[in-house]
Amino acid sequence: MKTLAFPLSLMLALSAAAAEPKADAPELAPGRALFGQFCANCHGPRGEGGTGPNLTDKIFLHGGSKEDIAKVISQGIPAKNMPAWSAILKPEQIAQLSDFLHAQIGLNLKTPEAPKLVLSVNHLPKGTLEKPLLLRSFVEAYDLDATVLAHHGLAERSPDYNPATGKETPSKLYPLLKGLPTGNAVNFGDRLSYVFDGTECRLLYAWSGGFLNMKDYWGADAGGERKGFNYLPRMEGKLFFMTSGKEPLAIKGEEAAAPKFRGYRKVAGAPEFFYDLGKSRVHLLIRPGKDEGSLVCAYRIDAAPQGLSFTFDDKVRPAISCDKGSWQGNVLSLSAAEATAFSLTFKANR
Ligand code: HEC
Secondary structure (H helix, E strand, C coil): HHHHHHHHHHHHHHHHHCCCCCCCCCCHHHHHHHHHHHHHHCCCCCCCCCCCCCCCCCCCCCCCCHHHHHHHHHHHHHHHHHHCCCCCHHHHHHHHHHHHHHHHHCCCCCCCCCCCCCCCCCCCCCCCCCCCEEEEEEHHHCCCCCCCCCCCCCCCCEEECCCCCCCCEEEEECCCCEEEEEEEEEECEEEEEEEEECCEEEEEEECCCCCCCHHHCCCCCCCCCCCCCCCCCCCCCCCEECCCCCEEEEECCCCCEEEEEEEEEEECCEEEEEEECEEEEEEEEECCCCCCCCEEEEEEEECCCCEEECCCCCCCCCHEEEECCCCCCCCCEEHHHHHCEEEEEEECCC
């Protein structure tokens, strides 16, 4: 008997050691493999945590004994999104998993930080010929003259306004922003970009070789670094057309009135703007011309029973041709029939 005592206690000691293998012990391989297959998605590849909690620390809300762990695995915690595995895994597999997890307790692997939400903004949005891009944006006023921007009130300055009292202080005036707030900037890829202004209802300028860099306006990646008051989008590319002078379009028999922007619809992807001039509804679709550095303004005008005329500024006239009507100097006249649909082609004037 005595001779047996020593080997028996040694065997017990060995089996006690075998009951607490190290986390990387080979006998835990089946549990580790099952974990990788069924659990890693939520708890991380090594149990370090993910959407499910870290299983390598010593914090076990539902108990840290092998039995507790096996129970959680088989029954799950449905209210907290921990699935029940008893229908999927055999009891021996659940035991292998709980052996593996139990051995991992105290490893304290670091839970990876959740990836930070980064606002990803492409500051250089672009359209294509087939799918033009329309951005309603602040835009540069460049050196457009005051007659072009007649309805913008650019000569005015805005008085200080106190939201608490609702009062304005007319003696305290702020300079107006440099940009125009009602730009409809449209891009057809590198071929053509233009700005149609929603206040003047007018093509202001056109460029090629890029569109707008929105960084100062939209801010940088992390949602900041917007530049104080100087947040106009910067133009990319090269201006080739700039308008000038008074609104050229006059409907015969209509008194000159401020244009009223009504909206736009898409025609083969490109915006067709419409606005009212007195009682006439004007539709204007602007697309790239046949040649580089040109554009076509396709007009449709609903009610111009006596026809219409365009009187172009000297700086603009040489750039323009029309598929209808007759010219006298800078004045283009169209009959009522011609006014229903015609196209102006604009070439570079700078
Ligand atoms: C869909 C995601 C998901 C999957 C897959 C998943 N778990 Fe969980 N698990 C959780 C969540 C969430 C909790 C936390 C529940 C709570 O807060 O009570 C959790 C808790 C646990 C706990 C209890 C932890 C504690 O603090 O007591 C154990 C043990 C556990 N999971 C083991 C597993 C095992 C083993 C597997 C694979 C067979 C597995 N989990 C698969 C989401 C998951």
